[in-house]
Each structure stands twice: as structure tokens, then as C-alpha cells.
Amino acid sequence: MSQATPQPALRRRSILKGALTGAAVLSLGALLEACGAQPSRGDRAADTGGQASAGRDTGKEIPLLRVSLPGSLSNLYPGQESGVLNYYAAAVAMEGLVGVDGDGKLVPALASAVTKRDDRTHVYTLREGARFHDGSPVTVEDVLHSVTMAADSTVSPGTASYWADLESATQTGPNEITLVSKSGAVAFEWLATSAQALWIAPKSYWESTGGKIGTATSLLTGSGPYQVTEFKPDSHLELTRNPHWWGTAPKVAKLRIDFIPDDNTRRLAWQSGETHASLNVPLTAARQWESIKGTRVVHTPDRSYAGLTFNTTVAPFDDPHVRRAVAHAVDRAAIVKEVLQGHGQVATALSTPEQFGGLWTPEEATAKLAAVPQYEYSLEKAKAELDRSKVPGGFSVDLSYPSSGPHLGTAALALAAELKKIGITLNVKELPLEQWIAEINSFPGLTFFWYFNTTGDPGEIVSWLLGPDNPAKYENPQVSELVGRAATTGDPAARAELLLQAQQAQAADAAYAPLWWGQSALALRDTVGISGYSSYTMVSQWPTRIYAAV
Amino acid sequence: MPLKGAGGARPLAGFVARRLGTALLLLFLLSLLVYGLVFLAPGDIARNLLGTRNATPEALAQVRAQYHLDEPFLRQYWRWLSGLLGGDLGTSVRTGEPVSSVLAERLGLTAALCSLAFGLSVLVGVPAGVAAALRRGRLADRLLVGGSVVGVSAPGFAVGLLLLYVFGVGLEWFPVYGTGTGFLDGLWHLALPSVALALGLGAFVVKLTRAAVVRELEEDYVVFARSRGLGGRRVLGVVLRNAAVPVVTSLGLLVAYLLGGTVLVETTFALPGLGSLLESSVLFKDFAVVQALTLVTALVVSLVTLAVDLAYLAVDPRMRTRAGVGR
Numbered sequence: 013m014s015q016a017t018p019q020p021a022l023r024r025r026s027i028l029k030g031a032l033t034g035a036a037v038l039s040l041g042a043l044l045e046a047c048g049a050q051p052s053r054g055d056r057a058a059d060t061g062g063q064a065s066a067g068r069d070t071g072k073e074i075p076l077l078r079v080s081l082p083g084s085l086s087n088l089y090p091g092q093e094s095g096v097l098n099y100y101a102a103a104v105a106m107e108g109l110v111g112v113d114g115d116g117k118l119v120p121a122l123a124s125a126v127t128k129r130d131d132r133t134h135v136y137t138l139r140e141g142a143r144f145h146d147g148s149p150v151t152v153e154d155v156l157h158s159v160t161m162a163a164d165s166t167v168s169p170g171t172a173s174y175w176a177d178l179e180s181a182t183q184t185g186p187n188e189i190t191l192v193s194k195s196g197a198v199a200f201e202w203l204a205t206s207a208q209a210l211w212i213a214p215k216s217y218w219e220s221t222g223g224k225i226g227t228a229t230s231l232l233t234g235s236g237p238y239q240v241t242e243f244k245p246d247s248h249l250e251l252t253r254n255p256h257w258w259g260t261a262p263k264v265a266k267l268r269i270d271f272i273p274d275d276n277t278r279r280l281a282w283q284s285g286e287t288h289a290s291l292n293v294p295l296t297a298a299r300q301w302e303s304i305k306g307t308r309v310v311h312t313p314d315r316s317y318a319g320l321t322f323n324t325t326v327a328p329f330d331d332p333h334v335r336r337a338v339a340h341a342v343d344r345a346a347i348v349k350e351v352l353q354g355h356g357q358v359a360t361a362l363s364t365p366e367q368f369g370g371l372w373t374p375e376e377a378t379a380k381l382a383a384v385p386q387y388e389y390s391l392e393k394a395k396a397e398l399d400r401s402k403v404p405g406g407f408s409v410d411l412s413y414p415s416s417g418p419h420l421g422t423a424a425l426a427l428a429a430e431l432k433k434i435g436i437t438l439n440v441k442e443l444p445l446e447q448w449i450a451e452i453n454s455f456p457g458l459t460f461f462w463y464f465n466t467t468g469d470p471g472e473i474v475s476w477l478l479g480p481d482n483p484a485k486y487e488n489p490q491v492s493e494l495v496g497r498a499a500t501t502g503d504p505a506a507r508a509e510l511l512l513q514a515q516q517a518q519a520a521d522a523a524y525a526p527l528w529w530g531q532s533a534l535a536l537r538d539t540v541g542i543s544g545y546s547s548y549t550m551v552s553q554w555p556t557r558i559y560a561a562v
Numbered sequence: 563m564p565l566k567g568a569g570g571a572r573p574l575a576g577f578v579a580r581r582l583g584t585a586l587l588l589l590f591l592l593s594l595l596v597y598g599l600v601f602l603a604p605g606d607i608a609r610n611l612l613g614t615r616n617a618t619p620e621a622l623a624q625v626r627a628q629y630h631l632d633e634p635f636l637r638q639y640w641r642w643l644s645g646l647l648g649g650d651l652g653t654s655v656r657t658g659e660p661v662s663s664v665l666a667e668r669l670g671l672t673a674a675l676c677s678l679a680f681g682l683s684v685l686v687g688v689p690a691g692v693a694a695a696l697r698r699g700r701l702a703d704r705l706l707v708g709g710s711v712v713g714v715s716a717p718g719f720a721v722g723l724l725l726l727y728v729f730g731v732g733l734e735w736f737p738v739y740g741t742g743t744g745f746l747d748g749l750w751h752l753a754l755p756s757v758a759l760a761l762g763l764g765a766f767v768v769k770l771t772r773a774a775v776v777r778e779l780e781e782d783y784v785v786f787a788r789s790r791g792l793g794g795r796r797v798l799g800v801v802l803r804n805a806a807v808p809v810v811t812s813l814g815l816l817v818a819y820l821l822g823g824t825v826l827v828e829t830t831f832a833l834p835g836l837g838s839l840l841e842s843s844v845l846f847k848d849f850a851v852v853q854a855l856t857l858v859t860a861l862v863v864s865l866v867t868l869a870v871d872l873a874y875l876a877v878d879p880r881m882r883t884r885a886g887v888g889r
Contacts, residue, residue, distance in 0.1 A: 087656075274832065
């Protein structure tokens, strides 16, 4: 998954915006249970603004659905260009062995059943009768070749590193594939999803295109509910319903996705009535969109985390008092209210509440995560901490933010005003996204961390921020031990408990100061509805949930 | 065109050859410079490709090795240059596609957009400039000059949005974004973008033409011709021919301006052309694409400048002598 994605972030088509795949090495969620394909919970989407499922389902066919995306795509295959929008597009045309449901749990896709023989061995039974867009049957050979391609750093630079944990991929029966993990990490089970690192195409197609799929001339071909019929990079994508798909035929016959990078143009296009749905409407413009007749804007948690990272090896942040002083100076509630206009949640920890799907509801998870020790907003306490530090007189430090996240910049300026009162000068600067990424990877003392979880694995971000080589250069044997145990703990409840304990232990050291868990906004016409819309919808086969509404 | 005739063709060929030689040298230096600038620019291609995920050092190293990003600068440049000399523009790191096909997909759109904008600005700008000069100091002149100041100062994307709001959403005469299908629909889709792009350029042409014509009108030969009883139309003919020299020369330079303007206009109108490609490629540090785009642009500008110089020779006989052509 990626930092740096949400609404305006998607303005540029670059990959950087938001790779979907999780870096996580750990995961919870029992696969066997997950594959029971429970229906997703209703609309938790609409805690603010409109409802995705508003209107009555007429049951009528939608001949053409037009969707506008805030960025541009140059290549549709997420292994090559792994931005979050590439995942949205690929999820419609291609499938993995498993998929993800509205709660973030794994559900069957091209595999009709999954069993875990032991901690390391995952056995998938291929769905009978599944066919590719050209009508040819999906074979074990196609699946194995697609795994090889996804793990190949030349063909799939974006996803190859996730397959590093793969020990072997073999055929173990006429319709059976066995994937063996080297480490036994729970997160391994997410690899075979199209929400993370596997898109299955015919072996012959991989071979005839030399592995270069997803371009304008070698269109994505898979087994998903829609077939790509036209792709013009940075312009549009057209898909038609796949008559061979194994699932229930969706209502949308034809789908056209337009890439409109400029937010103003996108709103004007909406006003002129040219589109039915528009993703990632800028938070700052949500009200303008809502005021357009026949439009509703749905806000939903997007599983993003925004926070401050202190490099614990760089002065003055090697002093815990300095880190605590800064943490006390952040008024998170005011930032959520004023900067995000209420479309977000004060982050009390690193994991987002939506990632405990199957174990806790987001509300339950919020309560659990609130138990992590907090640094309340108090300039007195901030000053007191600073007085006890090695730099009681204050200091000067830079904080940069990506141009794709203007709200990070506003939050930084608010923080700068607070810090100034206790003698700390914060120099805020804006950088193009790519430069910002280069800068945070040089690990200066203070950086923003902006990350979009994609999996439903609560360990996704924790394993990165509290694991080895973390961006805060933070070392705490107790935390490492807890994170290490969580990596291979199969029981979801036990694993969640370990992850919570790790975050509690870290909070005392304040290597990270969480700010908010974000939301994203989707604009919909009153003539269409989406059933069961959640923060996971867009990485599943989302057009199948769309209906004509009255 | 008075360039032909005995003894004219060979020196002309020499002139063109010299100019092409200079252009090639310029392209070489430019490619080295741009490669160097992209190389030095902040950012890391391997990280850009892998996104902001938690990439392992091994994964980064693998990507760097695959695209030879771990080699020294000159070696990388040589790898690119030798490929180019063999007719291979390289592969885009971002999309994994050959640069030649990436360019081929987009060249037509940008060429059409630029041609329309150029045509519009010249067809409207030159007559307007002449009209303003002939009515110097009067209301029509002031309106035209005032209007062109606004045109020159208005940024292309702002004009684009305004046009979209009025003609796309308000009046619904034109589509808001995209390219359309087929020739006529495509032309219809390009109308607003080309007007947005042409506005600044056209305003510049108005000011340029007006200044040139005004200067000529003040020349002694005009007074003399008029005093000798030459008709207004014949005098104007001479004036325009003389005024054409600075105008035609500047038009060559305007092509470069036009190509720069496409970056903003293509983004505003969601057009998949070279301008939007340049923006994303530069930010991504996609060497091969940036190089190819720079060279294409430089080549176009060089060729246009050459064509302008040839036209210059045609317009002004004195220049033929100076250029060593046509004696």
C-alpha cells in the first residue's frame, strides 16, 4: 500500500500516488473462515454526507456507466504501474485466486476453496468452469504462470518484492494449486488477491505479449466480470460485460472510465452531466459537488493513516522529551474538524479501525485503539516536556509535505503556529510528490507519514512502522518481540492483541505521533446506487454492485 | 519565390546543410544537458516505480540493475545514445512500453492541437494587428491592444476553465473534456483547447504585427510613395511586405511557446498528448521519455526556424546576400 494517495493525491497518474499492495509481512484473518464469502456489512460508508445505496433498485439494466477518475493511467497492469487507480481498474477485468469483501475479509475468486495445510502451505482449488474473456478455460497452468509473472521483477516491478516470501508454487492435483510461504507469515494469504499481488491471465497471452500486458496494444485480459475493449493511456478505458464470467451477470452492460486529472475540469464535466460516478472528490470541494443538482457525495473511511514520524536517531528527536513535546502540541481534534472538515477520525494508533474486519467492527476497533496511551493537546505539557529536554530553548526544523496532499500542508501550518508558542520553529515546505518521497527516504528528523492500507490486515502498517528498518529508526526489543510474534500468530484475536500491545509499548516512546485516519469522497448521481459500499469496495469487483436507482 | 535561378540552388543547399549540421550539434548538446539535469534532479526512479510501499533494499537494487540506473552517468548516457543511433528510443520505465510507441500514440493529438492553435492565432492575430496599426490611437486600436494585453497575461489553464464553464457547461456548445472519436468529433473536442492555447499566442501576434506595421508606416518611403500619388492599397502592400519580416521571424519562436503551453492546456482538458506526458515523465524522472520529448520539440523548433529563415530569404532579398544565397 502506499503513502500519499488520497483525493488530490491522485491528481498525477504516477505510481507513487498510492500503490495498493501492503508491505505487511503479517496478517491475521483465518483464511478458511474468510472463504465462507459472507455478505458484506451494509453501508458504513455514509457516516457523513450521502448514502451510496440511496434510492430503490429498479433492477433495470444500465447500458453505459461513465465514471471519472482523478488521475491518469498509463498502464493498466498494477504489476507495472501500481497506483491505487490501477488497482481499481484491474479489479474489474482480472481476478486473483481470492478476493476481498466489504469488510476486508478474503473471499473466493478464481479459487472456489482454500485450505491451509499448515502455517506455510496454502492450497487452492480452482473454480470449475471459470473462463477467460476469450472463452478459454482457466487452467492450473495459467494460474502458475501468472504467479511467476507477478513475482518476476522485470514483468512486475511493482509487485515482485511481495512474492519474495514465496517458496514454491506447484500443481498438487488436477484442479489444485499449492503456494508455500517461506516464513509462514499470516500476511502471505493476501498475496493471491487482485487487491494485492496476483492478476491471472492466460499463459499464452503472457507469452505472446512478452509479459507486457495492460498497454494500449496489449489490453488486460483475464477472467473478471468485465473485458477491456479499449484503453487509451491518460485518456479513457472502456469495458464491456464478460458473458463468460462465473458470477451473477452485473447490471452495467458497458463501463467507460475517463481520466480527468484536473479537479475543476472534473467538476465541470460532472455539472454538464457527462458522468455517473466520480472517485476521490477533493475534500475541500465536497460541498461544491453536493450543491450540484442530483448529486450526492459519500464519505467513507479509506484506511489511510496520516501522522508524524520522528527519526529517533537524529538530534533533537533522539530525545524522547522533544518527541513528546511535539506530540502534545498537536491539536488533532481541531485538525480533523477544521482541515478535514470533519471527514476523518482522530488517529489514536497506527492501525486503522477498518482493518480488524471479521474480528471487530470499526466502532469496536476504535474503542480498543483508544486504549493506546495518548498525548493530549496541551501547550503547558508540551512546554514542560521541552524544558526537560536537551533543547529547552527550542530549535528549528523542516517539515515537507507532498503537493498532492494540500491538507497535510494546512495541518503542518497549524502545527507550526502551536510550536512557535513553545519556541520551536517549524519550516513548512511543499514538494512535488516524487521529490517528497525521495526526501522522506533520506530520513530527516521530522516527516509526515501518509499511508493507504489496502489489505484487511491490521498488521499491515504496524509491521512496517514497528518492524525492522522502520522509518523512525526506532528500536525497542519488547516492541520487536511483539511484532515478530504477531507475524506468525494465526488466531485473529490473539494476533490483534499482540499488535495492540506493540502499539501501546511504542506510544510511551513516541516515535510516531498519529494525526488522523482519513476518508475519501465518492460522488454519485441520484440515478445510480452502490450496494454494500465500504472502504474495500473499489478493490473488489465494484461495478457488479452498481444498480439503477429511482 | 525568388530563390531559384542559376547559381541559386547550390548555395541554398549549402545553407540548408549548414543549418541542419548546427541543429544536429545543438540536439546532441541539448540531449546531454537534459539527461544531466534529469539525472541530477531530486527523486529516485526505482522508488517512483515501486511506489511508497515498504520496498526492500533488494527490490530497489533489482529495479536499478534492470534499468541500468546503478551505472555511472556517462555510461547511462552512452547506452541511451547508442540505442538512439541504432533507431531505438529506449523503453519508458514508468509504463514499460517502447518510447517510440508512447510518442506515436500522442504525437498526432498534440500536433493537431498546436496546428489549430497556431492557425487560429495567425489568422486572427495578423489581420487584427494590421487593423490596429492602421487605426492607431483610435478606439478600435485601443480595444485591440487592451484585449491583447489581457490575452497575453491570462494563463492558459485559467482561460481553459473559463471557456469550459461558459461554452461547455453554460451553453453546452462544446464537450468538457476528452478527445472524441473520428475526425469531426475530434475537431469539435479540440476547439476549446486550441482556443485556450491560441489566445495568449494570438494576443502576442497582434502586438507584434501592430508594432511592425506601425514602424513601417512611419518610414520615409511611405510618405514618399503617398506624395507620389501611389494608391493606399499599393502602399499597404509594400508596408505589409516589409513588416512581414519581423513577424515571420517571431512566429518561428512562437512554436516553442506553443509546445510549452500544451502542458497546462492538455491537463485542463484531459487530453492524452505530449504536454501531459512531459509533465508526468519529468516528475517521474523517466529518462528515455523526457529525452525523446525534448529532442522532438527541439527538432520541430529547429526545422520551423529553418523554414522561417528560408521564408525570410524569400521576403527580404537583402538577406539572401547576407546568407550567401542567391548571388
